[in-house]
Amino acid sequence: MTLRQRLQLYFIMGSDDCLHAPEQVVEEALAGGITLFQFREKGARAHSDTATRALALELQQRCRRHDVPFVVNDDVELALAIGADGVHVGQQDESVAAIRARCPRNFIIGASAISREEAERASREGADYLGIGPVLATGSKADAERPIGLQGLADILPFTGGLPTVAIGGIDASCCARVMRTGVDGVAVISAISRAAAPRQAAAGLKSLTARQPAD
Numbered sequence: 001m002t003l004r005q006r007l008q009l010y011f012i013m014g015s016d017d018c019l020h021a022p023e024q025v026v027e028e029a030l031a032g033g034i035t036l037f038q039f040r041e042k043g044a045r046a047h048s049d050t051a052t053r054a055l056a057l058e059l060q061q062r063c064r065r066h067d068v069p070f071v072v073n074d075d076v077e078l079a080l081a082i083g084a085d086g087v088h089v090g091q092q093d094e095s096v097a098a099i100r101a102r103c104p105r106n107f108i109i110g111a112s113a114i115s116r117e118e119a120e121r122a123s124r125e126g127a128d129y130l131g132i133g134p135v136l137a138t139g140s141k142a143d144a145e146r147p148i149g150l151q152g153l154a155d156i157l158p159f160t161g162g163l164p165t166v167a168i169g170g171i172d173a174s175c176c177a178r179v180m181r182t183g184v185d186g187v188a189v190i191s192a193i194s195r196a197a198a199p200r201q202a203a204a205g206l207k208s209l210t211a212r213q214p215a216d
């Protein structure tokens, strides 16, 4: 599967995001068909460093068993130390160029963009994919910027240098199909799966809503 295909249903999660045990939520999300996972241990109830590493290793094992790549948010050192498949960084994090210079060749580097300029820079610096948003209002990121909306998302897409893209921020089953019609390769979600009463069914529902039809 190509990275573009891997972005179809990108689940992001840390212990602070979950209604149930994180291991259980990830297991259900994997069973429901997520195609990429990002470990994002942030927030008031986030684990200590030691517990974070232990949880990362546990979740990584589960992703491996389902052949789903495991990406770490922000923490390049943790990602390299545990042999993660990649890292996702935003504008406040280490630059894509600096990470590219010190990481293995096949290491996935994802970058956030909320504007044409940020998308162009990330592409120039060697990012492998872009997370574009917030598209809609989100309750999962305390310092999120103002949402750009579906039109804002569509306006950025011509300036991604052909990189694979994923939309993020406030996406759930009610808007997923509309988001996909902008032309992104997939959606990245936290709460639509992590706070669902039944994460497996939630993931499976999103998976079918993000599936490309042959004519697309």
Ligand SMILES: Cc1ncc(COP(=O)(O)OP(=O)(O)O)c(N)n1
Pocket: 010, 012, 038, 040, 042, 073, 074, 088, 089, 090, 091, 092, 093, 110, 111, 112, 113, 130, 131, 132, 141, 166, 168, 188
């Ligand atoms: C796929 C994806 N897109 C965007 C983000 C946001 O990254 P960032 O702006 O660095 O914010 P934090 O997630 O670090 O709070 C993401 N994590 N994943």
Ligand SMILES: Cc1nc(C(=O)O)sc1CCOP(=O)(O)O
Pocket: 012, 112, 131, 132, 133, 134, 135, 137, 138, 139, 140, 141, 144, 145, 168, 169, 170, 171, 188, 189, 190, 191, 192
């Ligand atoms: C982690 C993150 N990054 C965003 C960005 O726009 O860069 S929005 C976001 C939170 C996404 O969570 P939910 O699916 O619950 O809205």
Ligand SMILES: [Mg+2]
Pocket: 073, 074, 088, 089, 090, 091, 092, 093
């Ligand atoms: Mg970050």
